[in-house]
Amino acid sequence: MAQQPITLIGGGLVGALLALQLAQRGFAVELFEKRPDPRHTGFRGGRSINLALAERGLQALRSAGLADDVLQHAVMMRGRMVHGIDGSCGLQRYGVDDSEVIWSVSRGALNVLLLDAAEAAGVTMHFGQSLVDADFERRRIRLADDAGVVREMPVGMLIGADGAGSALRAAMNAHTPLGERIExxxxxxxxxxxxxxxxxxxxxxxxxxxxxxxxxxxxxxxxxxxxxxxxxxxxxxxxxxxxxxxxxxxxxxxxxxxxxxxxxxxxxxxxxxxxxxxxxxxxxxxxxxxxxxxxSTLYLQRWHLDGRALLVGDAAHAIVPFHGQGMNCGFEDTVVLANLLAAAPDDSAEVFAEFQRVRQPNADAIATMALENYIEMRDSVADPHYLAKRELGALLAARIPGHYMARYRLVTFTHVPYAYALERGRAQDALLEQLLRDVPRVADIDLDAAARLFRSSLAPLPALRHG
Known part of the structure; x- marks a missing residue:
């Protein structure tokens, strides 16, 4: 059983799930959250945009044994209901059928459920405790309570899941610049x-x-x-x-x-x-x-200070909410990190470096796709050319499922890396544009020839893991 203690800053969604995942793998976890305990005071959100739970997040919850509990408090969303200014509306499905849907969940209710599960797994929790600063050489942190009383304490392996405004990130950046860029x-x-x-x-x-x-x-x-x-x-x-x-x-x-x-x-x-x-x-x-x-979108060149401190979730890679993947990406982080630590509990420096190596290209990719999805949502969903590409893509997905899957489905309903979904989506989109440039009306396109073009131009899709 792993013995190295872990000090976790942040008890929001990612912090609570990470604490649970680590406790389930035998780690002693102590969690500090600056807000009051939402189970006693009610949830006080920062950003309270409703959360869209998709396959990546669901898989992380499955691994922690919580998916069924969460879905009992979620509302299924089959697709986008697009409302025109003239009062018209129409549904654009996300997937092929009801096996490919996303779920609307309450941030507050989900946070409470995760905190309860983490505490039941043995996580020690402290609320109303704000990180003031950190001494990474002495492995100590200073915390302030709601009355402003400051105390200093030793820490174990230090992990920050304290969101886009991360106090741990600020402390790390003051110690060693992290190459922070906020767009x-x-x-x-x-x-x-x-x-x-x-x-x-x-x-x-x-x-x-x-x-x-x-x-x-x-x-x-x-x-x-x-x-x-x-x-x-x-x-x-x-x-x-x-x-x-x-x-x-x-x-x-x-x-x-x-x-x-x-x-x-x-x-x-x-x-x-x-x-x-x-x-x-x-x-x-x-x-x-x-x-x-x-x-805003947050980019960091470095997510960790050797083996002493690491950032995860929005603290490392906050993105805009237009792909509904911020929470899902953060939840995916927790599984990757917990598994890496379980495999090498006494080599935090190597684990933290490997975590960044694996996750950073995917975090960058979903940041790009989230920005692109804003344009799609606010504009393209009503654009005839976009609708033609969508129609052609649906026909190809049915005809050659081993060679074509819409990028949104790759991101939302599979576990392929985000970086792969971005690259594959761009290659597929270029071929769709080529087909519609030559024959603008979908009804006039030779689907057999289109299928041959995709098969000859692109490698088969990898084995796609649905939940």
């Missing part, structure tokens, strides 16, 4: 809420096509794409939807700078999201009280 998207987000159907007038529900306790079709991620900006809505188990408006932060209208209050925003919604506004009875309150969140 702002220049867009922000604001959350609103559609209440359960029972809280809305019947006339509004008739127009929205409500379903039972939901004001909209519950088994979909709803998108109102408007070119340079968009709204999305994800279902919650009790019948509400979390709505997120994504807009440029500054600049000419529309931007958050030009919509500073609910009055100006309501006029904008009446024009651009006329079918959505009646579903938001607390629009003014939500808009004026909920902050504008920022969206």
């Amino acid at each position: 702002s998207l220049g867009h922000g987000y604001k959350e609103l809420e559609i209440p359960p159907a029972g809280e809305l007038p019947s006339a509004v529900l008739q127009l929205s096509g409500g379903h039972d306790q939901f004001a909209l079709e519950p088994n979909a991620l709803h998108i109102w794409p408007r070119g340079g900006y968009m709204c999305i809505a994800l279902p919650n188990t009790e019948g509400s939807f979390t709505v997120t408006l994504f807009l440029p932060a500054q600049g000419a209208a529309p931007s958050f700078a030009t919509l500073p209050d609910a009055a100006s925003a309501a006029a904008f919604f009446s024009e651009q999201f006329p079918g959505l506004l009646p579903l938001l009875p607390r629009f003014s309150e939500d808009y004026d009280h909920n902050p504008v969140g920022t969206l």
Whole structure:
């Protein structure tokens, strides 16, 4: 049984699951979280964008024995329900059938479930403890409690899962520069809420096509794409939807700078999201009280200080949320790291280096794909050429499944490395563009010839592991 103690900074989703994974492999884990215990005080989010749980995250939860428990509190989403400005809507499936879906989960409820499981596995937890700084030479950290009282304590193997604003990353960077680069998207987000159907007038529900306790079709991620900006809505188990408006932060209208209050925003919604506004009875309150969140991508050249400290999840590679993979990528981190440590518990320097070697190319790849997916969601989903490529891709996936799978499916429903999905997706897209350039109408394309082109141009897909 491994004996080297592990000190874990951060008890959010990735930190709690990593603590559980390590405890299950025999490590003594002590966890420090700056927020109060959400199981006693209620969840106080930072970013509270609804989470989309996909196969990679589910596989990590399966490995910890928690997947079934989590899915009991999740809502299935079959695809994107795209809402036109004229009131039209249509479903674009994510996968081929209901075996390929993603799940809307509550960040708070999931965090509580993971903390309970980690504590039951033997993890020692401390809440209301903020990391002040770290002395990596002496292997000691300083922590401040909610009253500002600072204490110093020795640490074991030090791992930071404390999110995009990681205090451990700041301490590591002060000791040895990590090559940090933060690229702002220049867009922000604001959350609103559609209440359960029972809280809305019947006339509004008739127009929205409500379903039972939901004001909209519950088994979909709803998108109102408007070119340079968009709204999305994800279902919650009790019948509400979390709505997120994504807009440029500054600049000419529309931007958050030009919509500073609910009055100006309501006029904008009446024009651009006329079918959505009646579903938001607390629009003014939500808009004026909920902050504008920022969206950035974090890149680091180094994720660790030899064997003394390591960063995982958003602390090492925060991404924008437009592929729904931030949590899934972080959960995948926990399995890779826990397995590496279990195999070499007394060689943290080698483990940390190997973890970065394996995971960094994949973190960079999903960061790229998340940025590309923002453009797809806010613009391309309503573009005729995009829809033609999507239609042709679906025909090829059915005809030559060993040689074509849409990039979104590779990312969302398989375990192939993100870096492979990015590279394969670009190669496939180039061939789709070539076919549609020669014959713009999908109905006129010779599918046998298209299949031959793919087979001759690309290696077969690897064995695709579904859950």
